[in-house]
Amino acid sequence: MELLEVVHRRRMTRSYTDEPVDRQVIEDMLAAAVRAPSAGFSQGWAFLVLDTQRDVGRYWAATTGSDSAPDAWLTGMRRAPVLIVSLCCKEAYLSRYAEDDKARQNPGWRDRAESRWPVPYWHMDTAMAVMLMLLVAEDAGLGACFFGVPGESTAAVRASFGVPADHVPVGVVSVGHRGPPLAAGSPSRRARRPLGDVVHRGHW
Numbered sequence: 001m002e003l004l005e006v007v008h009r010r011r012m013t014r015s016y017t018d019e020p021v022d023r024q025v026i027e028d029m030l031a032a033a034v035r036a037p038s039a040g041f042s043q044g045w046a047f048l049v050l051d052t053q054r055d056v057g058r059y060w061a062a063t064t065g066s067d068s069a070p071d072a073w074l075t076g077m078r079r080a081p082v083l084i085v086s087l088c089c090k091e092a093y094l095s096r097y098a099e100d101d102k103a104r105q106n107p108g109w110r111d112r113a114e115s116r117w118p119v120p121y122w123h124m125d126t127a128m129a130v131m132l133m134l135l136v137a138e139d140a141g142l143g144a145c146f147f148g149v150p151g152e153s154t155a156a157v158r159a160s161f162g163v164p165a166d167h168v169p170v171g172v173v174s175v176g177h178r179g180p181p182l183a184a185g186s187p188s189r190r191a192r193r194p195l196g197d198v199v200h201r202g203h204w
Contacts, residue, residue: 009138011143011185014181015077016176017079019081023051025137030049037125037128040093040097043125044088044089044126045086047087050082050083051081055083058161062153073183076179076183077174080176081175082176083174084173088126089122089168091166097116098111126170130173134173142177143175143178147174
């Protein structure tokens with residue numbers, strides 16, 4: 001597909017079949033992710049690939065309760081055969097901008113202070129990597145969805161998969177073949193804002 005066609009076709013998929021996913025597509029998604037831009041080429045991202053039934057099950061066990069029946073969203077999402085947990089490392093950025101080539105331009109950054117960053121680029125860059133993964137999945141004819149790790153479940157995810165303390169889960173990409181819709185997303189209830197409402201040319 002042409003790039004703009006992929007962009008326009010991309011939707012968050014919330015229901016999957018149990019059909020296996022071609023491993024090469026997952027490799028292509030990861031290869032695309034690391035082509036994302038990153039501040040100072042810090043590349044402070046990491047990706048935890050869960051592509052076995054056991055590992056996918058461990059993720060859901062760590063993040064969802066077992067004392068009640070799953071809702072429509074969880075029922076559809078649990079069928080996804082692959083989950084890719086995207087993580088970021090703030091320390092990679094603080095260290096990178098304290099290196100000589102960056103600190104020569106801005107000597108104060110040698111103090112590695114997070115306050116010097118008005119925007120947390122470690123989150124932003126990881127999000128851009130995720131977007132590339134979503135586009136590759138769409139181009140391959142697969143469904144994918146980006147969703148967050150519940151804050152109260154972060155410790156359980158860390159413990160279940162040995163996530164280092166300096167890496168923070170940003171979210172998860174589910175990947176698989178699209179199944180029958182079980183849960184409608186927000187776009188079914190909200191209109192897309194027109195360009196005229198969000199684009200300001202030359203002045204607000």
